């Protein structure tokens with residue numbers, strides 16, 4: 001009887017210990033049966049919600065929205081020396097107070113809290129969001145919360161409490177020196193739960209120039225890791241960040257909690273479930289319209305001459 005009780009207790013402890021033990025598909029093996037993305041809803045029912053992220057953006061089904069104006073980035077150029085952490089699922093950098101975003105069709109000002117990345121295996125496909133089915137090698141998430149909140153957990157209770165700016169990466173022939181502070185610190189945090197101080201950086205240096213940030217997609221979704229809370233206003237910028245193949249590969253030297261190479265750290269795309277994805281009116285469209293007007297005027301001028 002006592003033995004049965006002990007066995008039952010052991011089983012119970014094992015099950016509860018595994019409840020929070022989520023992982024990416026790349027971590028699953030027969031001797032390490034962690035909760036892969038299709039099982040995340042066992043730990044967090046929100047992961048089975050109807051407004052989940054990431055998604056595949058089908059560009060021809062996006063709707064232009066003139067309210068999606070340019071963002072105002074405040075103190076994004078401020079240089080800070082933060083710490084960078086291998087949290088067992090990704091690399092994450094806490095952002096000191098001060099950097100905010102407004103405009104961009106957002107209802108209020110949001111302040112930057114942290115940024116982290118999602119990537120593939122040795123430079124292979126690894127972004128979470130895809131555009132017309134294309135998966136980029138890496139994706140940056142700069143997580144913001146409404147300025148009136150003091151912690152992310154409170155912000156997550158508000159259906160629009162969190163705004164994440166998503167940026168894609170593309171393979172370039174030359175190294176992007178602006179990423180040296182991040183990439184050179186990776187070798188000090190290969191093991192899970194390790195933290196190191198990073199050489200000073202600004203958010204501005206990590207993202208494309210401001211004039212290239214007017215083309216973006218907008219939709220309502222969720223966090224892409226458990227608890228999968230549906231309180232995120234997503235922005236996905238069209239203009240990618242260049243990194244060399246070696247720079248992209250450096251992220252695959254990190255290790256998960258279980259000691260395996262930290263690769264393919266993305267959740268598969270989720271059903272759209274009738275959500276509408278909006279797009280900002282792009283400068284490219286305006287430019288071509290201007291060209292058309294000029295051409296028309298020229299043509300009219302020519303016809304007058306005849």
Ligand SMILES: [Zn+2]
Pocket residue numbers: 116117118141224
């Ligand atoms: Zn993320």
